[in-house]
Amino acid sequence: MNNREISLVLGTAGHIDHGKTTLVKALTGVDCDRLNDEKKRGITIELGFAPLKLSDGRIVSLVDVPGHEKFIRQMVAGASGVDAVMLVVAADEGVMPQTREHLAILNLLGVSDGLIAISKADLVDEELLDLAIEDVADFVRGTFLEGKAIVPVSSVTGKNIPKLMEELSALVDRVKVRTRQGPFFMPIDRSFPISGFGTVVTGTAYRGQISPGMDVSILPLNRDVRVRSVQVHGSSVDVAWAGQRVAISLSGVSLEELSRGDIVCAKEIFRPTRCCDVELSLLSSSSEPLSHWQRVRLHVGTADVLARVSLFDKTKLLPGEKTVAQLVMEEDIVASIDQRFVIRFYSPLVTIGGGKILSPYGHKPKGKGAKEDYMDGLNHFLEAEDSEKRLEIQVHSHGILKKSDGVLALQELPEDLDKLAQSLEKRKKIVILSAGADYYVSWSEYSDLLERTVSFLHSFHKERPHQEGAIIDDLLTGPLKTVERRLARTFLDHLQADGVLVIANKNVVRLPDFAPQDDSAFFKDLDRFNAFCDEKEFQLPMIEEVQEGLGMKEKDFSRFLKDIRERGEASLVGGKYVLSQRVENKLLHILKEIKDNITIGTVRDITGSSRKYILPLLEYMDAKGFTRRVGEKRILLLQRLEKKSQ
DSSP: OOTTEEEEEEEEEOOTTSSHHHHHHHHHSOOOOOSHHHHHHTSOOSOEEEEEEOTTSOEEEEEEOOOSGGGHHHHHHHHTTOSEEEEEEETTTOSOHHHHHHHHHHHHTTOOOEEEEEEOGGGSOHHHHHHHHHHHHHHTTTSTTTTOOEEEOOTTTOTTHHHHHHHHHHHHHHSOOOOOOSOOEEEOOEEEEETTTEEEEEEEOOBSEEOTTOEEEEETTTEEEEEEEEEETTEEOSOEETTSEEEEEEESOOGGGOOTTOEEEETTTOOOEEEEEEEEEEOTTOSSOEETTOEEEEEETTEEEEEEEEESSOSEEOTTOEEEEEEEEEEEEOOOTTOEEEEEESSSOOEEEEEEEEESSOOOOOSHHHHHHHHHHHHHHHHOOSHHHHHHHHHHHHSEEEHHHHHHHHTOOHHHHHHHHHHHHHTTSEEEEESSSEEEEEHHHHHHHHHHHHHHHHHHHHHOTTSSOEEHHHHHTTTTTTSOHHHHHHHHHHHHHTTSOEEETTTEEEOTTOOOOOOHHHHHHHHHHHHHHHHHTTSOOBHHHHHHHHTOOHHHHHHHHHHHHHTTSEEEETTTEEEEHHHHHHHHHHHHHHOSOBOHHHHHHHHTOOHHHHHHHHHHHHHHTSEEEETTEEEEOHHHHHHHHO
16 A cells, blocks of 8 residues: 555535536546446446545545435435545536535534535636635635635646645645544445455445454444455555545455445444434524424434434424434444434435434433433533543443443443553542452542441441451441442452551451450450350340340440351341350250251250240251251251361
8 A cells, every 4th residue: 555645535525417526537537436327327326436646645535425415325424434525516506405415414524624626617707707716605604614725627628627636735734634543443335246355345444443354343233254355445455544445355244234334343342222322413504493302314424224313401402503412213323432423304305413423322311300410421521522531421420430331332442441541540530440350430439438448447446446357248248338349359459559458367357557455355255145145055045134144234235246246156046036156056966966856846855945945046047057947857957067167
């Protein structure tokens, strides 16, 4: 490929029979009317493409679009991928209906630079030519073409063709070329077989790069295929990139499976959708308002589908108004963030508005408050100047965003998303946590989790100063209960690395400046507790009896009971009886001796207790998995007991 090839696409626009295709041939030597019907009828029906070589050797792609009103679909498909435009107006006819519609469409598609060629200058005298130039200048006033070059030309005589080439070079100089970064994304505008190459698709690459040997996806077909070869302007290349007209030979897909509107794209980055969040503008020239849930024809990329317009906060959008809204499609499409689109009335087919995609994956907010919050989020997205800001907004909105979800939501390569996240982390906007997969945590969410965790440990140490610290499960079911367990554990490890807390023995968490008090008093109380329970043995004491027997105040006893339960020294039976571990072990020994004849009566007789206590005790053993009831008897689950003793 010529190393002067640049990432930029120029498009033509204008009324039917105003000489666009003839002018393209005069500039490039390429006849874009390739179909028999086009030759017979003398009009362009399908998109045409040609390489435009500028005087300094640079090469840009030139797209020739149909001018007939019946082929607006094809025009939009071609214009969707252009960076600048050459508006063609015939000197002998001037501004015509499709001239107006094409300019409106170009504006909706975000085209912001170009020039004007007054074609067929050889067919009028100087006076009429001056009037045509004046007419065009008035027509483009207030648009992106105001003040741009107007060049009268003749494709027949060659008049001013060199001048037009100079202006095209100047246009290319001032138009920003597309970045080659990001995942590959190319709407298919043509597909055809070539002997020896298989299935070939063409289009304008919107994003990224593509090379032979790459694995890509075709959506919404949901087919993964291999790239056999890549061409730009008829020449095989090792790599093609955004802003170029690209032909791709594919293996693993047949021609019959493909259609215009399909997308060739990087794997696992994009996905089909039927609901997009958008910024929507209604043309001031629209003959009527746009109603909520009105059916429209949507043109996005090379796709042409029916859709409904969902307005969040109004019943109608008036001509000239702009708002955030949703498009709900009747079939799957694939869209890219910031991609431009056009909508037309379903009937009659008239262009009425358009805008850009804010998020390809919208969902319906329920309730007035939810709608307002959703709109606020979309407006923030609208104001975001780059992908880094979008990631910040996404993380802030979710609180915690899984990296894989971020890749899909922002349509960024994983490695590029990493760079964005690292930049945000440096600016203390987010915190990156790794738990098998990366998670991005907003600074506010991180700060809240930190405060809750530290506050919990402060209270724990104050209430139980004799304990070394809280067990991790206390934190996972307490201040971190809203966080996925694996991520919560990673969060605690992160805090330990930052010196915020200490994790001892892999399971006990404490603040770094905390030292447990002498446990001697606690163990004295534990000895008294065990002696009390040993005396009662299988006549299980109630909670209140234990408190009274130990002579503790209610608050102190409540704390003591919680501690001994957490340490495995005691359990509650039936929600009201206290069972010491020592008495439990005695009962297990008895059950092992009985073995095959475990009944309420047998256990009652051996223990010298009563049914009042034995029934809840056996039900407790069932719940712990040490026994299982079979009819009136119970069997001993020796495997579970052996595991306990290990």
